[in-house]
Amino acid sequence: MQPTAPRATLREFFPYLRGHVRVLLLVAVVSLVSTGLSIAQPLMVQQLVNAVSASRPATVFVWFLVAITLGGAVFGAAQSYLLQRTAESVVLGVRRSLVGQLLALPIREFDRRRVGDLMSRVGSDTTLMRSVITSGLFEIVSSILMFCAAVVLMVLIDPLLFGITLSAVLLGAGGVLFLGRLIRRRSRDVQDAVGSMTAAVERGLSGIRTIKASVAEDREAAVIDVEASRAYRAGIAMARLQAAVQPIMSICIQGAFIVVLAVGGIRVAAGELRLGDLIAFILYLFLLVMPIGSAMSAFVQIQSGLAALDRIQEIARLDPERADEARPFPATGEASIREPAPETAAALRDASAGPFRTIRAAGPPAGSIELRDVTFRYASDAEDGGATAARSPDGTASPIPQGRPDAEESPGEGRPVLDGVSFTVPAGSRTALVGPSGAGKSTVLALLERFYEPTGGSITYDGTALSEMPRSELRSRIGLVEQEAPVLSGTLADNLRLAAPDATDVQLRRVLSAVGLDALGDRTADGLHLNLGEDGIRLSGGQRQRLAWARVILADRPVLLMDEPTSAVDSRTEQLLQQTLGEASRDRTVVVVAHRLSTVADFDQIVVLDQGRVTAVGTHEELLEESDLYRDMASRQRLVAA
Numbered sequence: 001m002q003p004t005a006p007r008a009t010l011r012e013f014f015p016y017l018r019g020h021v022r023v024l025l026l027v028a029v030v031s032l033v034s035t036g037l038s039i040a041q042p043l044m045v046q047q048l049v050n051a052v053s054a055s056r057p058a059t060v061f062v063w064f065l066v067a068i069t070l071g072g073a074v075f076g077a078a079q080s081y082l083l084q085r086t087a088e089s090v091v092l093g094v095r096r097s098l099v100g101q102l103l104a105l106p107i108r109e110f111d112r113r114r115v116g117d118l119m120s121r122v123g124s125d126t127t128l129m130r131s132v133i134t135s136g137l138f139e140i141v142s143s144i145l146m147f148c149a150a151v152v153l154m155v156l157i158d159p160l161l162f163g164i165t166l167s168a169v170l171l172g173a174g175g176v177l178f179l180g181r182l183i184r185r186r187s188r189d190v191q192d193a194v195g196s197m198t199a200a201v202e203r204g205l206s207g208i209r210t211i212k213a214s215v216a217e218d219r220e221a222a223v224i225d226v227e228a229s230r231a232y233r234a235g236i237a238m239a240r241l242q243a244a245v246q247p248i249m250s251i252c253i254q255g256a257f258i259v260v261l262a263v264g265g266i267r268v269a270a271g272e273l274r275l276g277d278l279i280a281f282i283l284y285l286f287l288l289v290m291p292i293g294s295a296m297s298a299f300v301q302i303q304s305g306l307a308a309l310d311r312i313q314e315i316a317r318l319d320p321e322r323a324d325e326a327r328p329f330p331a332t333g334e335a336s337i338r339e340p341a342p343e344t345a346a347a348l349r350d351a352s353a354g355p356f357r358t359i360r361a362a363g364p365p366a367g368s369i370e371l372r373d374v375t376f377r378y379a380s381d382a383e384d385g386g387a388t389a390a391r392s393p394d395g396t397a398s399p400i401p402q403g404r405p406d407a408e409e410s411p412g413e414g415r416p417v418l419d420g421v422s423f424t425v426p427a428g429s430r431t432a433l434v435g436p437s438g439a440g441k442s443t444v445l446a447l448l449e450r451f452y453e454p455t456g457g458s459i460t461y462d463g464t465a466l467s468e469m470p471r472s473e474l475r476s477r478i479g480l481v482e483q484e485a486p487v488l489s490g491t492l493a494d495n496l497r498l499a500a501p502d503a504t505d506v507q508l509r510r511v512l513s514a515v516g517l518d519a520l521g522d523r524t525a526d527g528l529h530l531n532l533g534e535d536g537i538r539l540s541g542g543q544r545q546r547l548a549w550a551r552v553i554l555a556d557r558p559v560l561l562m563d564e565p566t567s568a569v570d571s572r573t574e575q576l577l578q579q580t581l582g583e584a585s586r587d588r589t590v591v592v593v594a595h596r597l598s599t600v601a602d603f604d605q606i607v608v609l610d611q612g613r614v615t616a617v618g619t620h621e622e623l624l625e626e627s628d629l630y631r632d633m634a635s636r637q638r639l640v641a642a
């Protein structure tokens with residue numbers, strides 16, 4: 001998919017083995033012993049045959065042979081187990097750091113990449129790396145050892161027969177090395193294709209209701225089929241190459257066998273070679289062939305593993321959000337008032353407090369926000385370097401859309417989503433953002449959370465530029481209720497404790513009651529452990545929204561950002577939530593994106609956004625006087641006479 005991506009080399013693989021050096025050394029010793037025992041076997045046979053031919057006692061050689069065979073088996077098993085265990089630990093390490101990196105990536109990376117493809121990097125690519133260790137690296141090392149020992153002993157037994165063998169091996173190895181480069185390229189194609197297919201399946205399954213409701217199952221299956229066929233074709237191309245590796249080597253080796261047998265037989269008949277020596281030579285030829293076979297398959301495994309490493313490192317090389325964290329956020333007076341010490345926080349969250357923790361320490365409330373001439377534009381695919389452009393087999397763009405589907409409202413190249421936006425949210429105030437769909441309201445909230453950085457202008461929090469605050473610091477001061485009110489798969493308690501991991505069951509039940517969800521916690525014997533299903537599928541739209549409220553209430557942050565937080569609830573619940581919000585805003589800064597103006601008519605100020613610009617700021621009454629757009633919206637909602 002990205003032919004220009006730097007190609008990983010074996011050397012880049014070694015850092016992953018750090019931390020496993022001891023066990024790998026042990027594996028090396030065990031494989032040395034096991035290789036040594038395999039090499040000693042033909043020698044014993046040679047001694048046995050020559051002793052029997054010369055009518056000498058041979059029993060001791062028989063016992064040695066039995067001991068060598070059993071010892072070889074035991075050491076072989078130990079080597080295999082230790083290797084598998086090490087490989088599993090390496091994969092665990094890679095998966096951990098990959099998952100850590102994925103979660104640390106900036107939101108813009110998720111806008112441009114497909115979740116399914118990222119998932120396949122954590123799953124199947126790391127599994128391919130595993131085989132580099134189990135059947136790759138060590139197979140090659142022990143094969144080389146075995147090969148060298150066999151070569152030395154074959155030269156010692158008969159240099160002429162060895163010369164014949166060597167010519168055949170060199171011929172085969174040349175052919176295989178040539179194929180290796182192609183295998184590496186094809187393997188990358190296979191993994192990219194599997195990534196695209198996983199992304200297509202993920203899209204289909206995550207939107208299964210929409211797809212069924214649109215009677216689009218067949219079309220969606222066809223989309224997945226395009227990707228599956230691409231994976232099939234890439235797999236077949238790879239299989240073709242892999243299939244060619246084995247015959248090339250076998251033709252050369254079989255040729256060597258026949259010639260060695262013929263020439264060796266003639267030399268034994270002529271009395272130039274003993275029978276035991278010819279048998280030992282042939283056994284060594286077997287020992288030579290076996291490692292060549294394993295080295296060839298290890299070579300293929302390593303090529304696939306390196307292609308997987310390419311894909312893993314592509315993600316590892318991205319700049320995580322934390323990488324560009326600035327100096328620690330200065331603890332201003334207000335901020336420290338609003339952010340109590342953990343023990344105070346725990347005390348404040350006890351059962352006697354209201355649903356929102358009441359942090360009303362002396363001093364003014366914190367959380368004033370100021371946007372000054374803020375401009376913002378989402379990165380286009382072209383700026384992303386085409387990372388989103390999935391390719392179908394013929395190289396054309398995949399039918400899977402990569403970004404937001406609402407092309408109709410898309411700002412288009414060059415036009416900013418926010419254009420010179422300036423307004424101030426005083427600490428402890430309630431501010432509403434209103435305006436037509438696509439005006440940029442949610443984008444303002446995304447900038448306040450630092451999901452994206454403004455392309456121009458500045459935003460400050462309590463006088464400190466957001467760009468100078470570590471994101472985690474900033475986010476730990478903000479509670480966000482998102483427009484879609486996402487629910488994570490898992491239990492009710494899991495979802496509630498996301499931002500307040502130490503909250504007790506009593507506190508969970510209290511916030512559920514504050515948002516009118518107490519029935520949910522009591523609905524089944526599972527109570528708070530009620531499983532909400534994949535992406536919270538077992539909740540209604542309104543319940544999802546109330547759960548999002550419950551989450552921010554528990555998190556208890558000085559600033560609340562809410563994106564259409566009551567759009568999915570009935571009027572009774574809306575009243576309850578408004579009451580909760582009223583209580584919350586007594587000592588919090590609240591910014592709410594709203595379509596229904598009635599829900600924000602009593603707010604301290606309302607900012608009217610239109611096509612990325614602030615067209616008016618004022619109270620409901622002021623705006624009815626001053627803003628045509630606001631008056632128009634109000635009259636459409638029957639808040640004033642048309």
Ligand SMILES: Nc1ncnc2c1ncn2[C@@H]1O[C@H](COP(=O)(O)OP(=O)(O)OP(=O)(O)O)[C@@H](O)[C@H]1O
Pocket residue numbers: 111378379403404406409410411417435436437438439440441442443444483
């Ligand atoms: N992640 C994104 N990538 C590219 N464009 C985006 C992205 N998110 C939003 N946009 C575009 O930015 C513009 C503003 O979107 P935003 O969601 O901020 O509007 P809004 O005022 O909140 O709309 P609504 O009221 O419908 O929620 C829209 O044209 C939208 O298509």
